[in-house]
Amino acid sequence: MSNPLDPMRGLYGQAICPPVSPATVNQPGEAAPRTEEGKTFNDVLKDFVNQVDQTQQKYDDAIGAVERGESDNLHRVMLAQGQAQLSLKLAVEVRNKLVDAYKEVMRTQF
Template sequence: MNISSIANSIGSLAKTQANPTQKNDGATFSSMLNDAMKEVNTSQVEGYKAMEGIATGNVKNLQEAVQKIEEAELSLKLALEVKNKAINAYKEISKMQV
C-alpha cells in the first residue's frame, strides 16, 4: 500500500476545500434553482410518458417504467419540501427585529 499517494490525494482535496466561498462556475442561486426545477419537470414528463406506456401496453420494460414513475414522485416531493423549508425560513427571518 502506497501511503504517499493517499497523502497526495488528501493534500489536493484540502486545497480544493480551502476556498469554500468560491463560486461554482459563476452559477447564481436563481440559475441553480431554475436548473433544479427543469430537472423536476423533466422527470415528471418522463413519469407521465411511462404511465401512458403502461396504460396503453406499449412499454417494453415494466420495471424501468415503474422506476421512472417513482423517480418523478420522489423528485416532486423533494421539491415541495425544499419549497416549504424556504418559506418557513423566510417567515422566521421576517419575524426578526432589526
Template sequence: MINSITSVQPSQAAGAARSITPAEAQESFKDALSSALNSVNEAQRQSNIATEAMITGKTDNLHQVMIAAEKASITLQTAVEIRNKAVEAYQEMMRMQI
C-alpha cells in the first residue's frame, strides 16, 4: 500500500531536503518505488488467490472475489499512470535547453 505523505511537515521536508545527499535521495526513491510495486504485486496475487478459490469451489463469496479483483485493477491502473507521469516528466526535462 502506498503511504500518505501528509504526516510530513513543511519545515521537516525543507530541512531534510537540504541535508540529504543525492545518493540517499536515490536510495529513498528506489525504496519507495519498490515498496509501491510490491503493493501492486501483492494486490494482484490476492486477486488471483481469491479467483482461484472461487473457481475451485473453496469459497462462494463472489463479493470478496470482485472486491479483490477491483482493488488489483485500481492499483495497477494507478501504477501505470504514475509511470506515465514519470516518463512525461523525464521527457520534458530532456527537451529543456541549458
C-alpha cells in the first residue's frame, strides 16, 4: 500500500511526475534535451526575445509614422505602446526569475 502523504503523489494517488531513471538525466557537457517540437530551451528563449523585439519594432514603426505625418491613427500607436510596454515588463520578469533560479542552483551546490 502506498503512503497517502507521499509528496510525489497528487490527491488521488496519481504520480505528479513520472520517475526518471539516471540514464535519462543529462550529464554536464551533454546536449540540452529537446521539447516535443524539437526546440531546446535556448531556442524557446531566443523566440521569446525575438517576439519582444518585434513588438518594440511595431511600436517604433507606429510612432514614426505619426511623427512623419504618414498616419493620424493615435489609437494604433497607443495600442502598440501598451503591447510593447507589457512585453518588456514580461521579459524583465522572466529574466528576474531566471537569475533567481540560477542563484538558487549556485547556492545548493557545494
